[in-house]
Amino acid sequence: MLPESLISLLPELNKAFLETIYMVGISLVVAIIVGLPLGVLLFVTDRGLFLENVRLKQVVGFVVNMVRSIPFIILLVALxxxxNLLTGTTIGPTAASVSLSVAAIPFFARIVETSLREIDKGVIQAAVAVGATPWMIIKEVxxxxxxxxxxxxxxITTISLVAYSAMAGIVGGGGxxxxxxxxxxxxxxxxVMVTTVVILICLVQLIQFSxxxxxxxxDKR
Structure with missing residues (x-):
């Protein structure tokens, strides 16, 4: 049987869970939309590739590394x-989504770059040899x-966002x-502490399994 304190808190638990899903969902979509092309850019501008641009690679890489090096709690406060400019407030799940998105974008971009580096260079060279445009190589290869x-x-990014969203509660981010x-x-x-930890563990396990x-x-390999 559930303790009375927990039963009375069920509406709050339900609301907090939905707020966490909301924050993570928004941040993940932004991370994919911005981080995916950013990761591709980091890869294709490297030495020896079809859009080689060492200076651009260094600048983008520096910015990505700089954001990733900032602890999330500091980034949360700094942003x-x-x-406030984007959402009109500094509290609540929508406001927390801004910092979560900024933290997730470079994180996901580096993962994309690493994934692209695992591709056999011969496949890319073959695409270049047949005259494929850069966009076609990116899209089709x-x-x-x-x-x-x-x-x-x-x-991995989604699980990290779940952890970050829990940290956002320190500044009233909800969830x-x-x-x-x-x-x-x-x-x-x-x-309450144990219950929230169990909920987060179950959520992470579900995300990992899915x-x-x-x-x-x-995977067609």
């Missing part, structure tokens, strides 16, 4: 002015060949982390 690694990267802090930490309610399953289905 509060930008968050690079992305399909790296599909398995990119999908695994999406899974399960916010609930754990307000009801578990501040009120010294261990039942990602692994889709990766196996789509």
């Amino acid at each position: 509060l002015p930008l968050t 690079l992305v399909p060949e790296a599909r398995h690694g990119i999908l695994q990267g999406i899974t 399960i982390g916010d609930l754990a802090i307000r009801f578990g930490y501040y009120r010294y309610d261990n039942t 990602g692994d399953y889709l990766s196996k289905v789509l």
Whole structure:
């Protein structure tokens, strides 16, 4: 039988869970939309490839590494002015999605770049030899060949976003982390703390299982 404190908190738990899904969903979509082409750019501008541009590669790589090197809690606070500008507020799941997106974009971009590096260079050279345009090579060769690694990267990014979203509760970002802090930490309610941890573990396991399953289905190697 559930403790009374937990039963009374069920509506809050449901709301917090949906807020977490909302934050992670928005941030993941932004990370894919921006991070995928950014990762491709990092790869194709490298030495010896069809869009070689060492200076551009260095600049983009520096920016990506700079954002990735900032601890998320510091990035969360540093981006509060930008968050307020874009959303009109600095609290709530929509506001937290701004910082989550900024953190996820370079993270996913590097995963995409790593996945593309696993492609046999002979496949790319063959595409160049038959006169394929850069866009055709990216669309018809690079992305399909790296599909398995990119999908695994999406899974890893999603799990990281779940962890980051919990941290966003420190500044009132909403979600399960916010609930754990307000009801578990501040009120010294261990039942709430344990419950939120169990929910996060189950969510991460579900994401990992789904990602692994889709990766196996789509892997044609």
